[in-house]
Structures are given as structure tokens and as C-alpha cells.
Amino acid sequence: MRDKGVDVTAESVAVVISVCAEMPIKCEIVHGHVITAGFEKYIFVRNALISMYGRNSAVEKAEYLFSGLESKSIVSWNALISAYAQSGLCEEAYSAFLRLENLDDNSTVRPNVVTWTAVIDGFAATGLHKETTLELFRQMQFAQVLANAVTVASVLSVCAELSALPLGKEIHAHAIKTLMDKDILVTNGLINMYMKCGSLKTGHSLFERMGFRDVTSWNIMITGYGMHGFGDGAVKNFYHMVNSGVKPDEITFVAVLSACSHSGLVSEGHEIFNQMTKEFQIEPKVEHYSCMVDLFGRAGLLQEASQILKSMPMEPNAPVWGALLNSCKMHKNTDFAEETASRIFNLNAEGTGSYMLLSNLYASSGRWDEAAKVRMSARTRGLKKIPGQSWIEVKKKVHSFSAGKGLDLNMEEVYGVLEDLNLQMVMESCVAEGLLEQADAKEEYACLLW
Template sequence: MDAQKVFDIYPLEGIGNLLLWNAIVRANVSHGFYKEALELYDKMRKLGVWADGFTFPLIVRACALLGDLNLCKIVHCHVLRMGFQNHLHVVNELLGMYGKLGQMKVACKLFDRMAVRSYVSWNTMVSAYAFNYDCEGARKIFQRMGLERFEPNSVTWTSLLSSHARCGKHEEVMEFFGMMRSRGVGTTAEALAVVLSVCGYLVAPNKGKMIHGYVMKGGFEAYLFAKNALICMYGKCREVEDAHKLFLEMETKNLVGWNALISSYAESGQCDEAFELFTQLEKSDGYPVMTPNVISWSAVIGGFASNGGEEESLKLFRRMQLTGVMANSVTISSVLSVCAELAALNLGREIHGHVLRAMMDGNILVGNGLINMYTKCGSFKEGHLVFEAIDGKDLISWNSMITGYGMHGHGENALRIFYEMINSGFKPDNVTFIAVLSACSHAGLITEGRNLFDKMNRDYGIEPQMEHYACMVDLLGRAGLLQEASNIVKNMPMKPNACIWSALLNSCRMHKNTSIAEETAAQISHLNSEMTGSYMLLSNIYAASGRWEESARVRISAKTKGLKKIPGQSWIEVKKKVYMFSSGSPVQAGLELVYRILQELALQMESEDYIPDGDSSLEQNVNDGEMSMLVEAQ
């Protein structure tokens, strides 16, 4: 830095010039050279040059941005020794420093001891609470500010909005914004950006468009972050065309804008469009030159992972690794979800190794992704080790373990984890009860399932939803209690959907009960459902009872409605690459041996007259010559 070179050659007699020291310290802090600024401060002290009310705010800010609490305490001691404990600007910086470090108790003590406070003091405290996700603290200091005759200004209101947005209190944000406008406080671009993000989370496009009007009226369209906030809002509200239109209108585009639009397409399920934008960004030769960062990669990887493009997701992840972009917790979580869906245990273990090397194992999002992957792959020992290693388990951690045990039929273990969770002070939510009731269903734990269903509302205040009723219908239906399952469907407080009727129909298939099946099928047809599986189930029920004409009639009805059975897919992992295949698909290069083994297994099944119990859909697949099976290749 040229300024530093000039300073270093300055005549020795000017070494005591505090103005020069402050200038060079300020230059270092302004350019992000925080360690260098502290080294200069140390050099000052050794040379007998004492800091003043201009030096200390700069040094305190450098300490805060470095995030070293011990160093911050040392500088605070220097402030006290030098008698600056009542210097307004110095104490304001100390408030901000402790707020950034999460030391709000210390910040509060300093604030309460201040003989004189400015707007900066109050706003710093509100911002500190917002930064630490403490909306209650922010609200209290906001109210106290009014009581002490400091009328909150636009900065205060923006910090209050931000604190509630960060805490997920979205409705409160909209209420406070209304109060802000009714009191005649000038709206800032920053405040509008916060409210726009909330409109996106609430999926409230009408409110978002109203805020867009405020952006235009306030002349904030030239603010790049305001335009990016608008793109994010329209994207989250699934108004992707409006988001794209805004993006094209931007004279200057930064990486945030590109990522916002890519994420908009990815989150709305338009993964091909998201990838096309991503490719444009890769080839971008405009100014400034931009290349995809970890957010860009994570958006397209997550988009494909969430919308059935598991293979594309994994290919992109490999490409990302080759480009040298370091994955973050969101990327890893998306890839782990793909491993879980594909039961790609080997790849999941490889990702786990990457997590350990990158020291990301302490991240709760990654930890939960690993639990989900291991348990869905049936590797409960490894999943449980990850679960036990998580210090700050959240509800998702517990729910993932319950779900994993349940889907593999380990109902007793799922119940054990459920009660461990309760004893640890966690309150179950809707997802917890779906997981544990499903576990009871797969393990045939009828009494336990009934008790838990009764406890939902009585003990935990959770009103059963459609998914919970579907679990109960499945639980009773699998056990052959078809009449009881049918009564639950008829007495539900809400109108049953196609999933509920399909669960009952599947139970009828398992127990060859044609009378309830016909009644159930009639209900599904009245819903104008496009669930092809329901028609196939009913057709198979008739076929199993020897009622071939009715079976054919149902299949013809499905065909007339244009419904097609989606062919089942299977996959294998060969040399870290996942191959998808299904009935009628051409043989992929390298998989000839797999198909040959499948043919031999099918012939052996036919020679032994083997028909799987209670699974007429598989029987139909075998009769049709469909030999799609899951094979794990090392």
C-alpha cells in the first residue's frame, strides 16, 4: 500500500504525530487490513504514542471484525486505563463490538452506564439485538428509546424490521412496516429490502408488488441491492417471468443478481432454465468479470436434487469439485439428500469424509443430512454415531432418526428415539408424529400407534392433519382392520384426499377385500384423481379375485382418461457413478453384466413358480417381463 510506504519513510521526528498514526490506521481498517491496523496500534504503544478518541474507535472496530474476544477485552482495558470510558464515540464502538461477538450482557452493562447517549448508541443496540436474532431484546430497547424521548428514526425502524425478519417473525415485520409508514418515518431502501424478503418467505406476491411500488416512488430502483431483493421476492413467489424481466432491465448486474435469478428458476422447479442461466454466467465476459461461486453451484445442484434430477445433481457436484469451488453446508446437504434418495451409501460415505476434512461436521445442517443419508441407506450404526456426535441437536435431528428407523420397519427403535426426544425436553411437531405413526404402521405396532394418535391433541396440542390420518388408515389397513380404517376415513373432520383413499385401497389389495375396494375406488373416481396407481391397484385386486372383466374395464378406463403408469426405476452405483434404468430402456454401456444377472434371476423365479406375497404389482412386472431390480455394485 502506497500510503504505508510513505508513512514508513517519514522522518523520525514526526513519529509522535498522532494525526499521521490515525490516518494510516484508518486506511488499513477501511481496506480490511485489520491485523495490520492492530500491529500499527501495538507499534504506537511501544513508541510511547498514546491513542486518542479517534484512534480507539478504529482499533475497537478492527478487533470486532477479527472476532477475537480476548483481544477485544485487552483493548477495552486500554480504553479504561486511558480514561475514555465516557467518550461517546469510543463507547458506541464498544457496544457494536460486543454486539458482533454475541456478548449482549456486556453491551447492556456498558449501555446502562452511559451518562450521555446519542442516536448512534440506541441504533447500535437495536442492530446488535437484530444481529443476534433477539427480536424481543430489539423490541424492548426500541420501546425504551421512546420512553426516554428519543424518537426512533429510519435506521432504528430498519434494525427492528431486520431483527424480526431474522427471527422468522414475518407477520410482525409487516405490522411494524405499516406502523413505520403511519408515523411518517421516511422509508429507506434497506427497510424495503427487508420487507421484500419477508414477502418472498410469505409467498405474498400482491404485497410484494405493493412494496415494489414503494421502491419506484422512493427512487430506489437504481440501488442494486433493492433490485436484487425484488428479483428474490418474485422468484420465491413463483413469479419467475417478472424476476427475469427485472434482471434484463438492470444496467449493471452483479453476482448476487445472477444467483437470485438462478435460485428463482431452481426453486420453482425449472431446473433446465436455471442451468441455462448458470451456463451463461460461466461464459460471461462482461464487466466486471464474474464466475459462478458456491451459491450459484448450490442453487442448481439443489434444484435438480429437489426435482427428480438426482443424476444431474451429482454430475454438477463433481464438476464443482473439479473447478476448485469449495462446497458449503447447503451444497453438502443437497448432495446428501441425493445419496439418501438413491441409497448411494458409498458416495454418502465419501461426502462424509469430505465433511470431516473440511471441518464441517459441527454444522447442524450437514449433521442432519448425514443422519438422513445413513438411516435411509439402512446404515443405522453410522447414522446413530453422527446423531450422538451432534452437540446441539434440533428437532430435525430427532425426526430424521425416527423416520429412518420407521421406513426400515424398526418401529421399536423409532419409538425409543421418540421417547428419548420427549425426555430431552423437545416438543414433537407435525413431522414427528407423521414419522412415528408411519414407523408404527410399517412395524405393525397397532396399540402404540393408536395411543400416539390420541396423545397428539390431548397431550401436545397438535391437531391431526391429513397426513396423520393417512398414517392411521395405513396402520389399521395393513393389520387387516379394514372396517376400522374405513370408519376413520368417513369420520375425518376434513374431506379425504386421493392419498387417504389410495392408502385404504392398498390395504384392500393386501387383504383381497373387494367390497371396500370398490367403494374406495368410487370415491377416488369422484375426485377426478390422476393417480394412475389407484387404477392399477383396483385392477390387480379384481385380477387376484379372478374377476378378469372388471380388471380389464378399470385398465381401459385409465387408458381412456390418458393416464399412463410411470415405469419403475432402479439404479446401481458403479465406480462412483450412478446408473438409472427401467423396463424397456436400452442397455447402457457397462451394464451388460447387470442385465444378464437380472435375466438369470427372473428365469430362476419362473422355474420355482415364485410370486412375492402381497405384491401383485411386482407380479405384474414379472409377467410383463420387467426385471427392474436394485443391485449394489462395488
Template sequence: MLNVFPRPRPLSSLLLHDPSAIDHFLRHCSSPRQAGQIHAVLLHLHPASAFLAAGLVSLYSRLRLLPLALSAFLSFPHRARTPLLCNSVLRAHLRSPSALLSLHSRLPFPLADAFTFPLLLKASSLLSDPLLSSSLHARAVLAGLHSHLHVANELISVYSNHNKIHVARQVFDRMPVRNIISYNALLSGFAADRDYRSADDLFRRRMGPAGMAPNPVTWTSLLSVHARCQRHREVVDLFDEMRAGGTESTAEAAAVALSVCAYVDGVGLGKGMKIHGYVVRVGFGGYLFVRNSLICMYGKLGNREDAEGLFEDGGARDLVSWNALISSYAAGGHCEEAYAVFSQMERSGEVEPNVVTWSAVIGGFATAGLAESSLCIFRRMQQADVQPNAVTLATVLSSCGELSALESGKEIHTYTMRSLMDRNILVRNGLLNMYTKSGSLRKALLVFNRMSEKDLISWNTMITGFGMHGFCSEALDTFDNMVQAGFKPDGITFVAALSACSHAGNVEVGRRLLDQMVHEYKLTPAMEHYSCMVDLLGRAGLLKEATALVEGMQMRPNACVWGALLNACRLHGNVVLAEDCATSILGLEGEITGNYMLLSNIYAASGKWQESAKMRVMAKARGLKKQLSQSWIELRKKVFAFSAGSSLPHQTEEVYEVLGYLSRHLDSKNIEQELDFVGYFHTSKPSKRC
């Protein structure tokens, strides 16, 4: 439009007495040269117009010409430097918050008003400086502007970003007037804090009575908080509720809804395809982040053709696109496919794999039980000079634990200390898991005792570690310490504690724990809890009580529960009860080879050779194969697995030497010396419960 004004003079003549025309051109100008022409006109004809000067500063900011924006501000006389113009130049520097704050402190600005404080607060938030934010809040209080709508809304956002949601809520509650932005800011804070209950309360009970109708931003925040809390079904239901109420979705809301579809049992694919159709109709399909969400959804649901089709459709793709396809395959258990895409990514040269890419592949192999491959890929990652994050380290530490690769685990532990990542609770929990599974309970206890902050996973890991090493008293003491520290036990906690009781044969404590789980903590026992309790009762010879427990279950017992009872029958030679169990076990979904072998051995022990052979034939006919138990030994950072009676590969003489050494020195006295450390680390008198 400004092309009709090629020279400054005609432009000046036309706009001489028409400020509204100047304002129009300021809003629509897209040329630095024409912006300079308007600047010259303003200085000559309207030097005192703060409104037009602010428009010029905004124009330079829009054109990414910050030096000219500041120059324009300084070129106008002091009488034009009203709060409007000053706020305009501050807003122009929001992309550089440090420069904004420096500018405000150096230049002679008038007193901050209700539009200045939000800009300063936003800058402090972008700098992640909570002390500065609090200082600005105090200044707003002194100026009497802390309750102003714009200032209070920004305070809510800032405190939410600083993880001070309780302060944000106080600001919200004290506001004399609120608008939809106030509610959206607090909802966004609840989403960041993963507090879906407070978000629901605000949305359901406070917005309606206040006459606030939710807008698309409101729904997006509400969807986000439920997604972050893994309330996947609720996210899908809320998305449907939003659409049914006539609110148009944002692209971000659609991406959130798509991200949870893979975790909604039974209807996830149908819901995802429905949302896919919607995003295509409204034009969101062109957004790269929406397409990446679609790739993730289809990949995790096993729809490889759809995922690959979206990935290969010829549109733009970035690192997130590659990571979406790799992560979806890895999360779905398709680790080989994930690695194939990873290799394709390396060959293509489009983008370099980052830590998220490597972590996804490493995690995929670890989840699939291929711990050795997981460690090998981690070594490749180190060679590629990509620094691991907390998720990567926790995953490879878990792989070390599965392999009992203690030396490799120690090496990673050393790396975490050098990089200061051992302070991350995810990494520390990984260290606990690795040391307990690798047989180094002493090291695990050292890590645990040095943790300044523990979460439920930390306590559960330590209870499990004590239990698997036979320290029932220490496991139960840790359980009590956890409760005293204010943690509420979950199902995993009780599995660990009941398992410890089972190893130690402490029936009374096991009974009390199961009762405590149901009546005090209102937890419903799962198969794992029943299996532990049946094993505990069965080993103690209380077969009648164990049988009654199985028959009284509110769910159909699975093969593991029946297997625990069957093992008790083997221990105590109860063939009659074993045969009763057999009628329930045979043909059971999820049947396992071990139960057939137990039945076969029970029959053989009682001289029923024909029935014993029949069990083995039935197992073979059902395609069930006995999995050989394996032992692991780590030598020179390489893990060797072997079974009883098997031979190791050639060139493993050192392994045989180590095994021989262990065999010669593994006597009860040495074992006692190795295991007496528990009392050393306990300051209180050991419990006598086990």
C-alpha cells in the first residue's frame, strides 16, 4: 500500500494533518525504508505524539530492528516519553529480557504503571529469577498496583513458572476482579504443577459461578494437566466435551489429545483416527508438531504403515519427527524397527541424533529385555560425544542391574559424579536399582543414606533390595522409616515387604502387612500380593490357609498364584492338593512351563511316573519350553552368561579361573563376613521381627 509513496516529500504532504492515516501505515508497513520515511515525518510534524511514537517503536520491533526502535525512542523529546511510549520500547525488548531490565534501569523512565510491571515481571520470568520477581512484586505493592488486573495476571503466570503455585493461588484469591486470562494463568500453573484436582476444582466449581465461559486456551491447559498426570482417558473425554460444547480446538489441544490415544485401552486407535480426521478438516495437519503427534500415536499403537506414511509424506520434517517415529517404535516394544529408523537417520544426514534419539533407542532395547544391546548402544553414544541426560543414565543403570554388570555400573556412577548428575533423583534411584540387583547392597545403602531427598521409588527399591538379599528385618525397618517420613506405601511397596517376609518365613508380619494394606491404606491386593502371601503361607506349611486365601480371591487366580500353591505342595509332598490345583492350572491363560514341571516332579516324587511323563508331554504339546536359569559373571566389563552343565565359549579361560576361585573361597565364614555390614550401617538396634 505504501508503494504509492516512493519519496518522503509526497508522503509528508499527504499525512500532514491526518494522524489516523499515519497510524494505519504504521500498522501495515513492512519495509524498513518506508519505516524510516514515516519516522522522519513524525519527527518533523508530530514530535509530541506519544501515541504515534509508540506505534513507530512497535513497527521497528516487528521488523526485528531493535537498535532503530531504541533510537526512535531516544529521538523524541522528553515531553513525548509518556508511560505509553516507554512501555512500547520495553515491550520491543521482550525477546532480550536482560536488555529490557537494563534499559529500564538506565533510562529516565516515568514511574512504572499497570502496564510496565507486567513487562518487567515477564522479563524476570524469562530469566528464571524468582528473587527479582519477588522484588518487583514488592514494588508493585508499594505502588498500589499489585491488585490491578494486568499486574495480578502476570504475577500468577510468573509464580507458576517459578514453581510457586501456592503464591500464584494466593494472588488469584486476593484479586478483586478477574477475567478469563486470570483463570487460564492459574490453570496453566496447575498443569505445570501436575495438580489435576485443583485444576478440575477451578474449572468445574469456580469458573461457572463466576460467569466465565472457558475458551480454547482454558481447555488446552485442562487437557495438559490431565495428560501430565497420565489421566489418559480423561484427556480424551475432555476433548470430546470441548467439541460437544461448541468450542473450537487449538492445534496444541489436538496434539495433547493425540499424544494420549496410545494409552487409552480398547478405543485409543478409534479416538485417534477421529481426532486425525478433525485436524485435517480444520487445517491443523500442516502444523509440524501435530503431524509429529500423529506419528507417535500410530507408531505406539502398532500402525507402522500410517506412522511411516505420515513421516514419508514429503512434507517438512525435523529432529522431533525422527524422534517421534523412533520413540513410538521403542515404546511399542519394536526395538529393531526403532534401531532401523535410527540408522536411516544417521545415513540421511538430515539431522544429527540428539540425546532424546539415543535415549529412545537405548530405552527400547532395555524395555524389550535386551540389556546387553542397550549397553552397547550407550557405548556408541559415548563415542559419538553425545552427553547423556538423567533418563539415559537411569536406563543404562537399569540394564547394568539386569546383567549384574557391577563394574560397568560403577563406571557410570563415576561419570554421574563427575557431571554432577548423581544429584538427580532419577539417577540416584537408578544407582540404587543397579547396586541392589548386582549384589552390592553395601554400595546401595551408601547411596540411599546420602540422598538428601527420597521419593517412593527410592524407598521401594531399598525395601526390595533388602528383601531379595534375605534381610527381612532391615526391609521392614525401612518400610517403617518410610511411613514415618510421610510416604504412603503403594502396591509395589507391599509386594517388596511381603516378598521379604516370604524369604524369611515370617507369617505373622506378612498377615499384618496384608491386613494393613487393605484396611489402613485402602489398597486392593493384586495378583503379585496374593502370590507372595500364598508362597509365604505355603512355605510355612499352612497349606489349608493358603488354599482358603486362593479360593477367597475376588479375581480369578492366575498361573503365578497357582504356581505358588503348587510349589508349597511340592515342598510338603501333598499330592492330593497338587492334583486339585492341576485342574485349575491346566489350560489357564498365561500358563507357564514351571507349573507343568512342578506337577511332573510332584508325581515323580510320589512314584506316579506315568502321570509325571504325561505332564511333560502336555507341556511340549502346548509349545511350552523350560527356560534354563542362568548365572552371570562380569570380567573386564564383559558379561558372560552360563547355565549349570553348559560350557562357555572358547578363549574364556579367565572366566573359569574366576569361577574356580569363587568356588574355593565361598564358605559360610566368608559369607558372614561379607553380609555383616547391615548392622554396621544401622544406628538403632536391629529388629527381631524376622
């Protein structure tokens, strides 16, 4: 355009900036061209620059440009809030959202669907403050702002993580009512929610009714079957996907290999792993090798798992060694575990999982001194175990509880039930151990007679 001598307008510059926001380039270079051409004073150009800096995690520069605006439109606010959200700064995004909400009554600028979606999607993407995401969605509905496909997909992802099936069903009804249920983003979100919540039949039914399935649709199905222990279903869907002409990606192979690992499908997983490079020209990443180590390790083939580690073209990281250590614990192989744990400790891994695994393995073998030393070593390094957390939805409100956390209102009854269940499991475990001891004694007696 410039070579042909056509005058560049502010509108065309704004379009170019929006494209640059999606590319790994130097934002300052683009910004410099805008200043040189004299277009920085235009509000829509500044808005585009704020978005560009936000998508490249240069939040301070986005803030600077926003603060310099004399008149801030809803697009300006949305650009800033999105910049925070895309950088994982959810609290800052929510704070800016509240500032926008609390503008004086004379202002015509109010949060719209893009504003709400940016904040909701930001909280959902971080995986933290899941309850906040759902509460914001409810507030959005009370504000009578109609959600779009991105909003619905974000909330569905949180429902999937929390196993909030009743709320997920409500959102499904909302999607049907607003004619969004045919949008592939929403449909994938619905299938993911139903599969992760254990409603495999409903998830499969929605999948079968899809007019078009992308690679994400297939990945969701494979992951869903795998996480519930239906490795055969995951493998079947993998080959169905390939036969349908959809090329699997790296995520597909992580999903299907993980499913094979948790279902003990060693030969199937090994064959699929070999197909990655031979048939689909996808070079295995560290995640795929980790799945293979786990696959062989869980099956008790620790030598084969160790061989996979040695054959890796990259340096094994802590999760890969952790997969082998977990298998050592499962099969009570202390010698293998000690060597593996030393490798992890040398990597200065931040997590406490490996320490706990080795300590528990020592404890199960009656080696209490070694178990205590491992735990002390973790404390010396300043490592703390993050307590597990659970959620439950009661009357459309999500309650969370974890070890060492103060009881919420009316949570005493929940903990009482948990104690009863724990006692019952301990008793049943003792009974099971007694039966096993009796079986072992009978077998030993039979051998003596023989």
C-alpha cells in the first residue's frame, strides 16, 4: 500500500496493529512507527496498541497508554481488562472491572459482554478462584448481559474442573435457549463438562450429533474415556479419529497414551507411540516420554521404563522421573526408588511429591528412620506440601474444604460424614487384609500338604 503511494490512514494502522498483536514481534517497533506517522492521538489506534501490549504481556506499557487517554471508551476499558486477564493478573482485571462499574451515573460507559467475558475467562484460564468464576457468571446474568459463546465455554470449563454437573446442565439449557448449542466452541465445552463429570453417555451422545468435529472434539472424547479408566474406549476413539481423516496432534497422543497407561494397555500404547513419528511425523515431547515411562512402570516393567528414560533425546525433567518413582512405590521396589529419587533431588524440583512418595515407600517397608530423614530433607529445603482440596455444590453454591483450613458455615456436618466414611473404609480395609492373610495361610498349608 505504501509502495503504491496510497496514503496510510489511522484506520488502516489500527488494523495492522491488531494483526501484529497475534505475532511474536517487537511491540516497541510497531509503536515507534505509529508515533512517527503521527497516529498515536487517535483513540482507536491507542486501543489497538493497548491490546497489542496486553497480548504480549507488557502490562505496564498497556497501563501507561490507558492512563494517557483523555476520553476512555468501553473498548479502551476492555483492552486494559483483557491485558490483565491474558497475563494471568486476575485480581487486577477484576479491580479495573469494578472501577468501570463504579463510574459516576453520568457516564454512558458500562461493562458489556466483552468486559464480563474477559474477566470470567481470565479467572477460568488460571485454574484458580474457580468459585469466583461461577459467581461472576451469576452476577453477569443478574446484570442482564447476555453471554456469548466464549463466556459459556469458559464457565463450562470451570464446571468440568469442579464436577459441577447441575450448574453445567443449567448452562446447557441456556445454550439451547439462546441457540448457542450448535457453536463448536460451546459444544466442545459441553462434551468436556459431561465427560469430566462422569456423564459419559450424554457426552458421547452430544459428540455423535455434531455436524463437524475438530481435533479438539476428538481429544476431549479420548481424554474423557481415559480419565475414567476406559482405555479401550480411548484407543477406539483414537483410531476412529484417524480413520475419519482428522490428523491427531501432540495433545491427542498425550491423551491416548495416558489412557493406555492407566488401563494397563501396554502393547496398544507402545504401538501408538511408535506411530507418532512413523505415520504422523510428530516428534515426541517430554510429556509423551513421561506417559511411556508411566505406561511401562505401572505394568511393573521398571527396566523397560528405565530404558525409555535413557533413550530420550532430551534431558528428563522431574515429572518424568516422578512417573518412574511412582511406579517404584506401586511395586515396592526400594532400590529403583532410591536411585530415581536422587535424580529428582539433584534437579532441585520445587514440588514435594517425590519426597512424599519415597518417604511413604520407606514407611511401608518399615524403614521409619529413612522415611523421617526424607521428610526432614524436604523441610530443610523449605518445601511444603500443598494440601488437597475438594469442592461440593449445595443449593447452587460451591463450598471448598481442605486439610488445615477453618470450617465454613454448616461444614461441621460434612466433616462428620467424612469421618464416618473414613472409619468405614478403614474397617473394610482391615477385613480385606484379614481375608488375604487367611488366603495366604491356606495356600501355604496346601503347599506343605503337597
